[in-house]
Amino acid sequence: MTxxxxxxxxxxxxxxxxxxxxxxxxxxVHAVDGVDLEIGMGETLGVVGESGCGKSTVGRTILRLLEPxxxxxxxxxERLDTxxxxxxxxxxxxxxxxxQDPFAALDPRMLVGDIITEPLKAHKMVTSRTERQEKARELxxxxxxxxxxxxxxxxxxxxxxxxxxxxxxxxxxNPKLLVLDEPISALDISIRAQILxxxxxxxxxxxxxYLFIAHDLSVVxxxxxxxxxxxxxxxxxxxxxxxLFGSPLHPYTQxxxxxxxxxxxxxxxxxxxxxxxxxxxxxxxxGCRFRTRxxxxxxxxxxxxxLLRELDSEHWVACHFAEK
Amino acid sequence: xxxxxxxxxxxxxxxxxxxxxxxxGLVRAVRGVSFSVERGETVGVVGESGSGKSVTALSLxxxxxxxxxxxxxxxxxxxxxxxxxxxxxxxxxxxxxxxxxxxQDPFTSLNPTMKLxxxxxxxxxxxxxxxxxxxxxxxxxxxxxxRLPSPEIRYHxxxxxxxxxxxxxxxxxxxFACNPKLLIADEPTTALDVTVQAQVLSLMKRxxxxxxxxxxLITHDLGVVAEVCDRVLVMYxxxxxxSGTVQQIFQAPKHPYTQGLLASLPQIQADSRQRLVSIxxxxxxxxxxxxxxxxxxxxxxRILDICSQKEPEGTTFDTGQTVRxxxxxx
Numbered sequence: 001m002t003x004x005x006x007x008x009x010x011x012x013x014x015x016x017x018x019x020x021x022x023x024x025x026x027x028x029v030h031a032v033d034g035v036d037l038e039i040g041m042g043e044t045l046g047v048v049g050e051s052g053c054g055k056s057t058v059g060r061t062i063l064r065l066l067e068p069x070x071x072x073x074x075x076x077x078e079r080l081d082t083x084x085x086x087x088x089x090x091x092x093x094x095x096x097x098x099x100q101d102p103f104a105a106l107d108p109r110m111l112v113g114d115i116i117t118e119p120l121k122a123h124k125m126v127t128s129r130t131e132r133q134e135k136a137r138e139l140x141x142x143x144x145x146x147x148x149x150x151x152x153x154x155x156x157x158x159x160x161x162x163x164x165x166x167x168x169x170x171x172x173x174n175p176k177l178l179v180l181d182e183p184i185s186a187l188d189i190s191i192r193a194q195i196l197x198x199x200x201x202x203x204x205x206x207x208x209x210y211l212f213i214a215h216d217l218s219v220v221x222x223x224x225x226x227x228x229x230x231x232x233x234x235x236x237x238x239x240x241x242x243x244l245f246g247s248p249l250h251p252y253t254q255x256x257x258x259x260x261x262x263x264x265x266x267x268x269x270x271x272x273x274x275x276x277x278x279x280x281x282x283x284x285x286x287g288c289r290f291r292t293r294x295x296x297x298x299x300x301x302x303x304x305x306x307l308l309r310e311l312d313s314e315h316w317v318a319c320h321f322a323e324k
Numbered sequence: 325x326x327x328x329x330x331x332x333x334x335x336x337x338x339x340x341x342x343x344x345x346x347x348x349g350l351v352r353a354v355r356g357v358s359f360s361v362e363r364g365e366t367v368g369v370v371g372e373s374g375s376g377k378s379v380t381a382l383s384l385x386x387x388x389x390x391x392x393x394x395x396x397x398x399x400x401x402x403x404x405x406x407x408x409x410x411x412x413x414x415x416x417x418x419x420x421x422x423x424x425x426x427x428q429d430p431f432t433s434l435n436p437t438m439k440l441x442x443x444x445x446x447x448x449x450x451x452x453x454x455x456x457x458x459x460x461x462x463x464x465x466x467x468x469x470x471r472l473p474s475p476e477i478r479y480h481x482x483x484x485x486x487x488x489x490x491x492x493x494x495x496x497x498x499x500f501a502c503n504p505k506l507l508i509a510d511e512p513t514t515a516l517d518v519t520v521q522a523q524v525l526s527l528m529k530r531x532x533x534x535x536x537x538x539x540x541l542i543t544h545d546l547g548v549v550a551e552v553c554d555r556v557l558v559m560y561x562x563x564x565x566x567s568g569t570v571q572q573i574f575q576a577p578k579h580p581y582t583q584g585l586l587a588s589l590p591q592i593q594a595d596s597r598q599r600l601v602s603i604x605x606x607x608x609x610x611x612x613x614x615x616x617x618x619x620x621x622x623x624x625x626r627i628l629d630i631c632s633q634k635e636p637e638g639t640t641f642d643t644g645q646t647v648r649x650x651x652x653x654x
Contacts, residue, residue: 050517158606188372189544190622193588193602200599215517218547222590222600245592259522261547263589265570273526274519276473277487 003074004209005062005177007037010071012054012061016282027282031057033233034071036308037211039177042203044210046224046241048217048256050278053230055213059179062211063095064088093123096170100182102162106154113150116140116168123173139168144198160191164198171202177209185216196223217260221245226314229253232281232289235308239315249311249322252290288320296321332404334538335361335384335506340398342376342383345391349611353379355562356398361506361538366529368549368570369542370585371559374607377542380559381508384540385425386415402506421451424499426492428511433495434483440494441467441479447501466497470527489520493527500531507532510542525552546589550574558582561608561618568645578647580625617650625651 012032018025032054039045047055060066062073064080073080075091083091096119099105106115113136117126126132137147143164154162163183170178180199184192200223202208214220220227221241228238229252237250248254258272274293279285285292291301300320308318342354354376361367371377382388383395386407400407402422407415419425427433435443444463448454454462460479467475470493483491492512499507509528513521529552532539541553549556549570556573558566558581566579577583587601605622608614614621616632623631630650639653640646 050519160606188607189546190372190585190588190603191606193590193600194604196590196600197602217518218590218592221592255519257592259518260592261521261525261545261551262592263546263550263574263586265550265574267550267593271522271526273522277489277520278517 002041002076003038004041004043004076005037005039005211006074007035007058007062008072008074010035010037010058010061010073011069012057012066013069029281030233030284031281032061033284035230035233035235037228037235039209039211041176042207042209043226044203044212044224046212046214046220046227047230048214048220048227049230050215050256052232052278052281054233054281055215055230056181058230059097059181059211059213063092063097063179065097089123093119093125093173094175095177095179096173096175097179097181098163098166098170098183101186102159102166103186105166106162108154110153111150112136112140112152112154112157112165115154116150116165116172119169119172125173135172139172140165142171142202143168144194158191159187160194163187163195167195167198167202171206171208174206175208177211179211179213181213182215183212184219185214192219199223217245217257229256232278232284234289234318235316236290236318237316238308239312243312243315249315249317250290250319251294251296251321255293255295288318290319332401333360334363334365334403335540336399336401337380337384338399338401340380340383340400341396342379342388342393343396344393346611351610352613353393353562353610354383357557357559357562357564359557359564359567361540363505363538364532364536365555366532366539366541366553368553368556369540369559370544370546370549370556372544372607374561374610375559376562376610377559378510381425381510381540381542384508385419385423386410417451420447420504421502422504423506423508424502424504426495426499426507426509426512428514431483431488431491431515434491436483438482439479440481440483440486444494444498444501447498451502462501466501467494469500469531470494470497472497487520489516489523492516492520492524496524496528496531500535500537503535504537507537507539508542509539511544512541513548514543514545521548528552546574546585558585561613562610563618563648564646565619565648566646568643572643572645576645578645578652579619579649580623580651581619584622584624627651 010032011034014029016027016029035058049055061068068081116139117132117136120126136150140147140149145164184195212224224241227241227244228235231252237253248257255272255274276293279292287303288301288306291297306318306320308316311317338358340354340357344351357380369377384400441463445459448459448462464475467478472478472493513524553570555569557564560581566582584603603622608618617636620626620631627650636648636650638646638648
């Protein structure tokens, strides 16, 4: 399987200025700090982690909505991170994004039909007004909405319907990859399954690859083929969905999985409770980033940074003690 | 008097109705909700946005903004005393000392201009007459009880200096400051990450056991309900459509809505990528409720004639499980 997207050593740092009394202190937020990823054709790669781990920044940097600080992004073998102007515009029709908040992602003053066909207009993929309207009706049908919704405004729709509109817009240019940034976490529980099923149908019909960014592990388990777990800007474990959820090796993944409440009162499990909070991405702990909360941490973890190693076939872990 | 009080349930809510007069019409947010909470028991309220779960909680505290909202009918008995008959001043005394509340958003429920210790001290001072030193000591003890690291330093810090999980710990500290009999927690962990959620839930459970507090836990997360609740109320369109013990609700759900919700959850233990069963459509508009059962439009098991015409009354089984559906009696 040739990789559709290949990310190597991706870093994104933000410079911030903090006021301490009258003194301005310059600091660097290490949002993404060296991430390698690969997504194949028709594959769903999940990126999970807690807030502030850098998962959304990864998605945005790949799309070049943010400029990477360091690293390379290869799109079908072509450098995406150095593209400019027309060439970048051209490649963007192949990559779409769906945002978390369906209330903020749609322009309230535009008609739904215009919203979902705007990418087509921007990329000059439609020539006439009639063609654009025809396309809008077709897209709405694809995402399970009625074609006559094209002449309505976003405020007339519920959260789930708006997310369908957002998806219609993202797939309008027939992209090969969609970045889905928490696409269902703002939706009600009975609506979430509808959207997950729609995403799965679109993948089966069109062979789209997904980069699925989420914090909800059961959803990731359900929809992703492979999963990468992020902590403080780096990937700590990566494996196929079944392997990662079946036999997690990194202590952070284990703690994360054990913290997820299971909707079955029979399985009231004993938890591995993590102490404390995620450290600030400004002052990253030396050595292993997870050592301040890790139940296995030893002297060595403060000195040596564990590298991502392939412990089993296609099962990558960044921990000194993952074998035990 | 004391003995007879203990025989009464801690909280008993009967046919509560809360409405809001809005420009879009009369919104019937809570339509006849009845339930009870015993001492030391955790009752979960699950439902989607607009199901009336938060309005129920605010009604118990009598914190419904009036106008546009008002409690139309029903009774709320706390150890036999009807809270709806209390004067605003008497109700003020009940809030905080007998019923406490923890809200979803720890970012907006603390005062950003006040030191953390002062905010907790305020809650203690309102309901007790203690000296300044005694209050400070109680605050430090509370901070220790909610496992805030270095409580003496935290006392003098402001909300923006601590993390979301720690803020929620402070909120729980305030809630337990006066040993309430009933704790109402409205989505207490929704804004938190899973690892922090697990910490906060185990903290609440511990304090609740220590103080024998009855808890009403409002959440949309069925996982949280399964882990911490003893009994569950499932709400839909302003009504309790099903209630029972966690085992009954999760293993033998009777209402088609409960069944649909449970089937639509992706399972973290499942091995295969099975297609999720989804509930079609969306919840009804509470200002324009359909005639008949509110779930009719989305129900896979509807019986055409009755369900669209009449509202089901509700049936109670011998096991204590209740369900509001024509498939099970009236």
